[in-house]
Amino acid sequence: MKVPCPTCERETEWSAASPYRPFCSERCRLIDLGAWLSEEHAIPGEPLDELPGAAEAVPPQRDPGSGA
Numbered sequence: 834m835k836v837p838c839p840t841c842e843r844e845t846e847w848s849a850a851s852p853y854r855p856f857c858s859e860r861c862r863l864i865d866l867g868a869w870l871s872e873e874h875a876i877p878g879e880p881l882d883e884l885p886g887a888a889e890a891v892p893p894q895r896d897p898g899s900g901a
């Protein structure tokens with residue numbers, strides 16, 4: 834099943850393999866989220882330094898480890 838991405842309208846596969854569905858990518862998801870937030874709250878002068886959940890989506894850094 835394919836659905837159009839709400840942000841860029843590109844056809845995107847709707848499946849468990851698409852973690853950002855119905856968006857085609859994380860970028861489109863964040864763009865739509867940001868647009869929704871700015872419309873909903875409309876806080877003038879509020880710096881958009883951080884999106885909710887964005888930080889938690891970053892996997893923990895792992896040292897590559899220096900081989901023996």
Ligand SMILES: [Zn+2]
Nearest residue numbers: 838841857861
């Ligand atoms: Zn998109």
